[in-house]
Amino acid sequence: MEPKREALRHFEAGYEKILEGFRELGYEPETDENFAGTARRAAKGLHELALDRAQVHDEIARMFQKTFPAKYKEMVISKHNMSFGCCPHHLLPVIYRISLAYIPTDKVLGISKLSRLAKLVSRAPILQEDLTHELARLLHEELESEGSAAYVEGLHMCMASRGASAHETRVVTSAVRGVFLEQLATREEFIKLVTAAHPSLI
Ligand SMILES: [Zn+2]
Structure with missing residues (x-):
């Protein structure tokens, strides 16, 4: 199923803010290389748990046609x-x-x-x-x-x-x-x- 780019963009922006919260907790997401690309990966991960409704609807409709x-x-x-x-x-x-x-x-x-x-x-x-x-x-x-x-x-x-x-x-x-x-x-x-x-x- 195709990822929805717009959704990923919003998710990623959200995770960037979440990483700012981690800085408040004493972590160093900007310099710690383990956090490099984390916002993007986390966004993709969330998208795997929440698929696009229209795509799911279409796939289910196709399923019941056969x-x-x-x-x-x-x-x-x-x-x-x-x-x-x-x-x-x-x-x-x-x-x-x-x-x-x-x-x-x-x-x-x-x-x-x-x-x-x-x-x-x-x-x-x-x-x-x-x-x-x-x-x-x-x-x-x-x-x-x-x-x-x-x-x-x-x-x-x-x-x-x-x-x-x-x-x-x-x-x-x-x-x-x-x-x-x-x-x-x-x-x-x-x-x-x-x-x-x-x-x-x-
Ligand atoms: Zn709950």
């Missing part, structure tokens, strides 16, 4: 996709483990697309709750599925590395649509499958 006819009406699950984003409250990184499911009506998505979807939608300054609902919504509305579910575990650096220092805590959110909302058994099957302890496949 579907396959559904042969079965069983639950499809993509479990434990690791992805990254940042929280809108602190702009600090969040590490997510995302599990997605849907029950098809007529269309199925290529299986790798579920992983791609999890990774794309999370790279934004978005609340974990909103991310979870957006993933469930896309799998329900765009696939015209019988129902969909998202289960997201988040390790938030704003909680882990500062403030509460709660590095052991995982924030868990879930969202369900369609049959997952209407049928308790379907919802329970999903939660059981995505939370079950399992030995590694390989």
